[in-house]
Amino acid sequence: MPHIPLEAHLPGITGLLEYRPDSAGPIRELTQILLRGESTLTEGERELIASLVSHRNECRFCTTAHTAAANILLGDTETCELVKQDYESAPVSDKIKALLHIAALVQQSGQDVSAEAVSLAKDAGATDREIHDTVLIAALFCLYNKYVDGTASVTPTDPAFYAKLGERITTNGYNRLPQGYNHLK
Amino acid sequence: MPHIPLEAHLPGITGLLEYRPDSAGPIRELTQILLRGESTLTEGERELIASLVSHRNECRFCTTAHTAAANILLGDTETCELVKQDYESAPVSDKIKALLHIAALVQQSGQDVSAEAVSLAKDAGATDREIHDTVLIAALFCLYNKYVDGTASVTPTDPAFYAKLGERITTNGYNRLPQGYNHLK
Numbered sequence: 297m298p299h300i301p302l303e304a305h306l307p308g309i310t311g312l313l314e315y316r317p318d319s320a321g322p323i324r325e326l327t328q329i330l331l332r333g334e335s336t337l338t339e340g341e342r343e344l345i346a347s348l349v350s351h352r353n354e355c356r357f358c359t360t361a362h363t364a365a366a367n368i369l370l371g372d373t374e375t376c377e378l379v380k381q382d383y384e385s386a387p388v389s390d391k392i393k394a395l396l397h398i399a400a401l402v403q404q405s406g407q408d409v410s411a412e413a414v415s416l417a418k419d420a421g422a423t424d425r426e427i428h429d430t431v432l433i434a435a436l437f438c439l440y441n442k443y444v445d446g447t448a449s450v451t452p453t454d455p456a457f458y459a460k461l462g463e464r465i466t467t468n469g470y471n472r473l474p475q476g477y478n479h480l481k
Numbered sequence: 482m483p484h485i486p487l488e489a490h491l492p493g494i495t496g497l498l499e500y501r502p503d504s505a506g507p508i509r510e511l512t513q514i515l516l517r518g519e520s521t522l523t524e525g526e527r528e529l530i531a532s533l534v535s536h537r538n539e540c541r542f543c544t545t546a547h548t549a550a551a552n553i554l555l556g557d558t559e560t561c562e563l564v565k566q567d568y569e570s571a572p573v574s575d576k577i578k579a580l581l582h583i584a585a586l587v588q589q590s591g592q593d594v595s596a597e598a599v600s601l602a603k604d605a606g607a608t609d610r611e612i613h614d615t616v617l618i619a620a621l622f623c624l625y626n627k628y629v630d631g632t633a634s635v636t637p638t639d640p641a642f643y644a645k646l647g648e649r650i651t652t653n654g655y656n657r658l659p660q661g662y663n664h665l666k
Contacts, residue, residue: 297536297596299616300610300613301609311558314548316613317516319515320618322508322511325506326508329507333503353591355591373494402630404629405538405539405630406538406626406629406630407614409630409631409632411482411633414484423483424486425501426486426500427484427632428497429501431628431631432628432630434631435625435627435628436624438627439620440619441591442623443616444591445590445592445623446583446586446587446619447594447616448594464604
């Protein structure tokens with residue numbers, strides 16, 4: 297049971313964003329800019345960062361939702377699973393491995409992001425902006441994971457819920473859902 | 482040295498918010514809403530949450546800046562120090578102690594926020610909205626701490642810098658600084 301009264305038909309982050317719409321606005325906007333805005337990282341690569349961080353924070357709602365989004369964007373259901381298991385051996389470029397490593401360090405602690413990890417990313421072709429965005433996306437998902445689990449919001453078990461949510465955030469992005477939209481329908 | 486090129490006269494979060502102004506907009510707005518917007522928690526109490534979380538994440542820049550803000554808002558320089566050392570024995574109400582405890586749990590992990598910790602807060606008079614805001618403020622400061630330290634942004638050692646920044650964020654809030662504003666002048 298959630299720690300605060302959240303609408304039963306809006307599990308996970310969806311009910312939280314409706315609980316306080318004024319704070320939800322900039323959270324949605326920041327996510328839209330970072331995950332769907334102009335970037336030299338693909339949307340799929342950015343969803344891999346979101347999925348990896350959520351997985352390491354053991355946030356089941358966010359991990360499942362962003363894995364669904366990554367799968368759609370990457371066009372397969374293996375890459376994201378392999379990234380979560382061990383990004384070093386996953387079928388992604390050396391640049392993405394190095395950025396995922398930075399994201400994993402951010403998840404532990406900002407102080408853990410070493411000059412060496414950043415050098416490896418730069419040597420693999422990552423730009424300053426890509427490094428900046430990786431750090432900020434990883435930090436944003438730590439916010440999400442702590443928000444979702446810190447309020448004990450509901451985590452659906454039905455895979456159909458996440459399939460629909462993944463489709464929604466790959467098609468419409470992170471903007472507000474239409475009034476009366478029901479994730480479970 | 483920062484991991485990415487940040488303006489030397491803008492240390493800590495200040496240079497990061499100028500590095501990517503489009504993502505900075507919603508970060509500033511969210512902070513302004515949560516820390517300065519309408520609330521039954523005072524601005525000083527909310528800065529205590531920010532200071533405690535930053536302290537536990539060992540983010541020296543954010544801890545020092547928000548301690549300066551809390552000191553100004555609370556009108557003393559002891560309370561925030563005592564909260565960071567041990568909020569259970571600090572000179573704050575039982576409600577604030579219980580909310581600071583929730584914030585400390587969020588800093589560790591969202592999953593650590595127990596029904597018991599939430600019950601204690603409710604028994605001490607905390608509202609659902611105060612509990613929600615405490616979780617979200619704590620999660621937001623985890624984002625800040627990871628962003629500031631994950632990019633290795635500069636941490637000034639001059640106390641005058643933080644005194645000025647603390648004054649700025651208690652007077653003007655978290656909105657964008659005027660063009661050409663120099664924290665060190």
